[in-house]
Amino acid sequence: MTWKRYFLFFVCVGIIYLVAHRFDNVNIGSQSFVLNVRSHNLQTSVPPRLPNDIYRPKHPHPLILLITVSDRAISEDARLVISVVQSLRLAIHPLNPMSFSSQIHQLISAKYFQMVIFEDFLIYFSLPAVAKSALDDYCKTNRVAVIAFFQNAHTLRGIPGNEDFAEIDPSYPLLFRSFATSSSPKGFFLSRESDVLHIARGGQVDERDLTDQLPPCRDWQRRSPMCFPLRRDGYPQLLSDVTAFVRHFVYLLPDFVSVLGRSCVTKASVWREYQKWRRSWAALVPRNSSDTDAFQTVAFTQVPLGRGTELERRSCAFRDNNVKKTVECDDAAVYQSLVLKDVGKIDGIERLLFAFGPLQHWSTSLLLNDAIHHFLKDSAVLEYDLGLQRYIHIDIDDVFVASRGTRMTVADVENLIETQNRWRRFMPGFTFHMGFSGMFFLHGNAKEQLGDETLIRHRHHFKWFCHTYSHLQAHLLSESELLDQLKLNKQFAEEKDLPIADGYAVAPHHSGVYPIIPHLYTAWKEVWNINVTTTEGYPRLFPSRFRRGFHYQGVQVLPREVCGVYTSTMRLSDYPGGIEKLEGMAFGGDLFDTLLFRPVNLYMTHFGNYAQDRLALYVFERVFAFLHKWTRLKVQWAPIWRLMEYHLSFNPSERASAPTSLPLYSDPCADPRHEAIWFPSACTPNARRLPAAVIVGPQKTGTTALLAFMAMHPNLQPNRFLPHPPYEEVQFFSNSTIYSKGVSFYNDQFLSSSTGINFEKSATYFDSPLAVMRMAALLPTAKIIVLLRDPMLRAHSWYQHQRAHQVPAALHFTFTEVLKASSLGEATAVATAASSSFNVTHLAPQLYQLHLKCVEPSTYATHFRHWFHHYRASRMLLVDVERLESNPAEVLRDVQEFLNVSTFIDYSTLLVRNERKGYYCARGGPYPKAGQLLKPDGLLEDVWCLSESKGRNYDHSLDGTNHSAFFAESNRELASLILRYPFWRPMRSRSASDLLPQWLRNF
Known part of the structure; x- marks a missing residue:
């Protein structure tokens, strides 16, 4: 008998080896996968859609309003909606109900939005009557559709005699049917007939109970206990290990135990979350049978019969006997809507309603994508319409x-x-x-x-x-x-x-x-x-x-x-x-x-x-x-x-030919993933030299003088100066050739910031939208200094600057003619009228470009709007150029306060007016950080002035033409903007009007 036992033992070992060897070579990924989803033979009704106004112009930049449930944080359900909309390259603006109610009239008057999404449809019915009426009128007039989910339906009261059915609102002919945990709806069906479906394949069904169709957990979900254990990182296991270890040292860390208790996800909490999810399934049912032609079913489920009341048996889908080779369906089965479309017969507004929350089922992103396409394709330009x-x-x-x-x-x-x-x-x-x-x-x-x-x-x-x-x-x-x-x-x-x-x-x-x-x-x-x-x-x-x-x-x-x-x-x-x-x-x-x-x-x-x-x-x-x-x-x-x-x-x-083709550099040290593939030691304090402040211009406003005076300060360090163009300016963000040299190059333009505040000056930044975007990506917290000079004087100064540099268009045309050349056609007409000897084809484009360089930087309000997309006004210092010229010490006092320097300098002891030159110079030099900008005066001892190429005095007496109205509208916009936006103000300032330059006060 002993040999038989040995024999059986070795046979078992052999079998185990063969099985193990087989599983080493036969792999779970070696076979094609078949999904248990089939087509069905159910038919749903399709009421006609409201007629489309083919003559209504399409909106070029559609915006979607999202009305959220929470007054505070954005919920994970709302995050999914935002993710879908942004994935379609559409703009979305989340508002809580209170903000929406208070802003609705401004939003409507500006025709600000082209679609509204409610995270919870019940919010719509709880809006103040005036706000709700205004929203309804706007949606009807402008064909603005509404998409809505249900989140807090448990607050609805059941209908007497049919407690599972609740009235959403007396004014709306739709009932909300909830289900007990023990009677789960069966199957997720997509309608074969719905015109909402575009990418989704209609006529498909997953026959499992809805309570068995667990939604996917996305990497960014952090709050749901159901998803927390499924995160890709090892945090839950790490937390569990730490908890077990720290319990031995509770007396040392009394507060840490409560943190662990709040963070650790137990099996019980996951189970409670799962039960809550199971109880949240519901269906949408028209209140009366006569209301069914107001709705079109998009997705539906087979519901339990219950007691067999008329409401419980009101079905949205029926057997189509002409369809073959599909899933067999019971003629007695009842189907009710999970997602349906209000076709607009009720009040002239089209809606798509989900009977569940965004994260409750996998289909949300697919159906929301199709719904947005369905409602916007005729009313808006969809630049990111991907096709199939x-x-x-x-x-x-x-x-x-x-x-x-x-x-x-x-x-x-x-x-x-x-x-x-x-x-x-x-x-x-x-x-x-x-x-x-x-x-x-x-x-x-x-x-x-x-x-x-x-x-x-x-x-x-x-x-x-x-x-x-x-x-x-x-x-x-x-x-x-x-x-x-x-x-x-x-x-x-x-x-x-x-x-x-x-x-x-x-x-x-x-x-x-x-x-x-x-x-x-x-x-x-x-x-x-x-x-x-x-x-x-x-x-x-x-x-x-x-x-x-x-x-x-x-x-x-x-x-x-x-x-x-x-x-x-x-x-x-x-x-x-x-x-x-x-x-x-x-x-x-x-x-x-x-x-x-x-x-x-x-x-x-x-x-x-x-x-x-x-x-x-x-x-x-x-x-x-x-x-x-x-x-x-x-x-x-x-x-x-x-x-x-x-x-x-x-x-x-x-594309390579596009001005935006270069990447927008961000700070590699601000993202751990980027830092891991950046130069070793480049993120140490001594190696990080990016500027904390930038003088952005515009040109011909005295930016070089401000740079020189700031460089005199022991705690302020400008960028390295070059002996060749662009000299004291870096022009990193506005010049694509320089920008392509990368972040490391830009960082090397500055000294170590350990002894002071690094800053730079490039007057080409202010009127360049591309420079604003680039700067905001790399220097999101930088402080911005903008100099404001009378726009006509600034424009004329640029014109004179071009004449000094022998630019042909400036030499051949008067300043008045330059102002008239507001288009290439106008420039051609001006050049033709000026002289028959001109090569108009050659000079007209130059004249138009000169017009742009004179005029565009002076339209301050236009450029500030670009800056406001990326920087808060509170991080911007406005410098009145007239004040800089007449009292630079006072301006530099504001600059020091704005930059929060550690050492305050009284510039009135360092600056002296040079009557011969007509502007202020420094004394007590030399000032090495100012480089070649400040040079000995030659006639006055211990006086250091800007070089001869800077601070030119131009004759600003214009010809007899009245130019006062040229920048009037732009100036009014600037004045209004300064008074409305919270620009930085010094402690001595009493009101926003203190920021208005003298030349702007009449506007």
């Missing part, structure tokens, strides 16, 4: 780089080829792109080395692109070291005969792409002639809807997407949040949203994601199946150069 095509590109980064035990084997490579061939049936030509680092070839175990060799043997099935040879990052390498890395990788590619994707590369960890490291682009061009790359980090990783591309040094940078699997996620059992989290990304979550809202999706995956459990294939198989079942989107593949062109067709501002 979506392009897919999948990179496999770090090929050969994965650590031993996590790399691809022969079976993984064969499965990858099989998957690629299968996907080509619905994406013709689809090809995985392999990013390689040749140094790590054959660095795995024996099975993985065979996998490497198999991958090389089948190399022509894929396209290949370069990382660096040893996977080193650009910010850690000098230019010569980086060149060596790229050349070694190219040598490896040539030795292995890799089919290279022409002109395409991806930097390890995206280092050097953004934040910009110029020598990466230079090396790419020299070795590989790269013209396309991708990054996930511009302008930042999250939220993904804001990712954009740009063009830099001949390389088009495209936005890259993530799919939820990373270098550390190899096995499903170890995936943070488990299978629910990963599948949720595909089934209506973050991954689904990227495909819904982006026409071109370039995905990042990693070598190890195709080994082990093959999680990359696992999640993509599911999202493709989900897209096919629930949407009409057609997934396609194209070569990288075609993807670039298709992306640029939707993002023309990123």
Whole structure:
């Protein structure tokens, strides 16, 4: 008997080995995935829509108002709505009910909005009667649609005899039906007939109970206990470990225990949240059978019969006997609406109503997208109307780089080829792109080395692109070291005969792409002639809807997407949040949203994601199946150069020819992800030198004098001056050639800020909208100094400045003629009338450009509006130029207070008026920080004045023409703006009118 026991023991061991070996090679990602969603044969009625006014002009920049539930923080439900609207590149303005009620008349008078979304429809009925009436009239008159959800329906009272049904409002013929936890509605159906559906595929059904259709948890959800345990990071587990450890030291940290108690999510709290979610399902039912033609069903569910009352049996969908090969439906079943459209017969306003909150079901982003398209397509210009095509590109980064035990084997490579061939049936030509680092070839175990060799043997099935040879990052390498890395990788590619994707590369960890490291682009061009790359980090990783591309040094940078699997996620059992989290990304979550809202999706995956459990294939198989079942989107593949062109067709501002094609630099030290791929030690206090204040101009207002006087202060440090143009100005934000040198270059224009406040002066910034955007991105907290001079004197001073520089248009035409040249046509007429000897074709454009440079910077109010989009008025100091000229010490007292300097200087002891020159000069010099701006006077001892090229005295006596009205309207706008906006004021100021320059007080 003993030998039999041994025999059985070894048989069991053998079976266990074979099973384990089988599961090592048969993988959860190796088979195509079939989603349990089918078509149905139910029919819903489609009442006619209100007639469209085809003659009504379309609004060029539609704005959507979101009326939120909370008076304080934006809820996560509202965040989802905002995310969808912003993903469509539309503007959205959230307002709480109180603010909306108080501002409704101003909003209406300005025709400010083209759609209203209520986070809770009950807010609409609780508005003050006057506000509600005004909103209704505006919506009817302007064909403004309303979209609404239900959040606090538990406050509604049930109808006597039918407690499950509640009246939403006596004025509105719709009832809200809630369900007990024990009687869950069954199935989520999309109507086959609804005209609201555009991307959504009508006629589909998920037959599971609604309580089994858990919504996906997005990465940004933080407040829901249901989603907290599924977060991608390890915070919940870390918190649990810390809690267990700290309990031994409670007496040392008495307050910390309460923090842990508030932060830790227990199973009980998750269960309570789940039960609350289950109880929140409801349906919308017309109050009377005669009201059904006022509504069109978009989505519905099969409801329990209950006691069989007439309301309980009022169905919105019926069997269509002409439809075959679909899900069989019980003729006695009752269906009621989850999402329905009020077609406008009730009060002339079209609405789309959801019987649930935004985060309650995965379909919200899809249906909200379609609803916005449906209501706005005839009334607004939708610049980001994506259509039904979506392009897919999948990179496999770090090929050969994965650590031993996590790399691809022969079976993984064969499965990858099989998957690629299968996907080509619905994406013709689809090809995985392999990013390689040749140094790590054959660095795995024996099975993985065979996998490497198999991958090389089948190399022509894929396209290949370069990382660096040893996977080193650009910010850690000098230019010569980086060149060596790229050349070694190219040598490896040539030795292995890799089919290279022409002109395409991806930097390890995206280092050097953004934040910009110029020598990466230079090396790419020299070795590989790269013209396309991708990054996930511009302008930042999250939220993904804001990712954009740009063009830099001949390389088009495209936005890259993530799919939820990373270098550390190899096995499903170890995936943070488990299978629910990963599948949720595909089934209506973050991954689904990227495909819904982006026409071109370039995905990042990693070598190890195709080994082990093959999680990359696992999640993509599911999202493709989900897209096919629930949407009409057609997934396609194209070569990288075609993807670039298709992306640029939707993002023309990123083209090389566009003035906005360069990236908007942000401070790399302000974002931990950017800091991690920035120069080592560049974020130390001594290395960070970005200015805290900027004199922005405009030109010909005395900015150089203010710069020189500020440089005399021991705590104020200007930028380094140059011996050549632009001399004392950096002009970083207004000159694209200088701007392209990058953040590191700009930082190097300043000394260490440890001993004072760094500042710069560039008078070209004020009237440049592009400079404002660039500055706000890099210096969001900077203090702004603006000098205001009489606009006519400023314009005439520029004209005289151009005459002094022998500009032909200024020499040939009077100042009055320059002012008249307000268009190219006017300039041509002025030039023609002035003299027949002029080359009009040549001079007219010059004359028009001179007009713009004279006039545009003087329209102060126009430019301030650009600044207000990015900076608060309280961070702006207005300097009256007349006051600077007559009493500079007083102005500099305000400057010191504005900048909050540590040492206060009395400039009245340092400045003296030079009667011969007609302006103030310094005494007590030299002042090294002022550079060559302040030079010895020569005639007066110990007096330092601006150089001869600065502070010119021009004859401002104009000809007999009356110019007083030229800037009158602009000046009135400026005066009103100064009085309305909270510009910074010194402590001595008593009212905003103190800020008005003398020349502006008459307006």
